């Protein structure tokens with residue numbers, strides 16, 4: 551099998567699995583129990599927290615473990631919005647980019663529809679990048695939270711996070727000086743970015759940041775929300791004192807250990823350059839060898855995540871290319887994993903200005919540390935013919 555879908559998920563590496571195994575079997579205690587194996591499990595969770603905090607330039611007390619990034623994004627957005635409506639007794643205004651993952655997009659729409667909270671969606675350029683000036687214009691006196699992802703999961707565009715956070719910092723100063731006591735929070739979803747980009751929270755200027763284990767060779771079902779100390783939000787899950795009362799529920803000890811190990815490995819191994827080279831090789835091959843193809847997202851390499859290259863193949867459905875590739879044992883995706891399987895066109899491509907017809911022809915290849923040029927060459931023995939055959943059958947002329 552040739553696997554080109556690392557933005558959807560990655561295999562758990564052998565070292566990560568080994569690190570996790572001990573906490574399924576021998577050291578299976580509940581971290582809340584006072585006897586030895588309970589306390590051993592607690593130490594493992596706290597060690598993982600410390601290591602992760604170190605990698606993010608955060609304090610361990612600022613890390614909340616969750617079941618993944620969907621939960622972390624929900625917790626950030628609902629937590630801040632409900633803090634405003636329940637504690638500050640004020641309706642919050644929410645700003646998101648129009649290319650966020652569905653765990654942000656749908657949560658914002660849910661809050662808008664069911665609670666009447668106002669939501670502003672920032673547009674993006676044709677390259678899929680937010681313009682900081684648009685954020686400046688969108689901020690209101692009651693803006694509670696701004697969510698802009700670090701790297702987009704469909705087209706790989708990297709957002710100017712530090713520039714955006716500078717605007718939020720200025721707004722904080724303005725509020726302090728102007729007697730507006732309402733806090734404003736800047737959140738970034740760094741799920742696709744952590745593997746390859748610096749995620750130091752001070753450099754980014756983030757008040758909140760979400761991650762998930764399974765995008766960097768860790769397990770699925772575990773993630774985290776970084777919350778800068780002093781940031782006000784309401785916990786969204788009750789029923790236990792875990793995570794300093796911010797997220798109830800028995801800690802997923804083996805998975806937390808596995809996520810910390812995977813993050814450590816990502817930092818020590820550093821496959822950025824080789825994956826970037828593979829991405830550029832793939833882009834060159836596809837755009838040179840197949841006619842009527844559009845590379846979506848940024849042209850310039852530095853504005854693009856190292857592992858993602860997405861294309862629109864004009865006049866055909868992305869899904870039909872996927873099926874043909876799958877028959878050859880090659881895995882890729884159309885848009886994001888969450889939208890593949892549905893025929894709705896990608897909100898990301900639509901926000902970038904592509905019409906529905908073009909957006910339906912999109913395919914995302916996302917590379918990983920185990921991929922090779924030979925695998926790309928192998929796919930390229932078939933892809934041009936697949937595209938030609940499908941175009942021959944296509945009703946769109």
Ligand SMILES: Cc1ncc(COP(=O)(O)O)c(C=O)c1O
Nearest residue numbers: 618619620651703739741742762
């Ligand atoms: C950018 C981004 N945010 C959030 C998520 C959701 O993460 P999880 O699978 O941990 O819920 C994903 C997963 O596809 C993603 O790519």
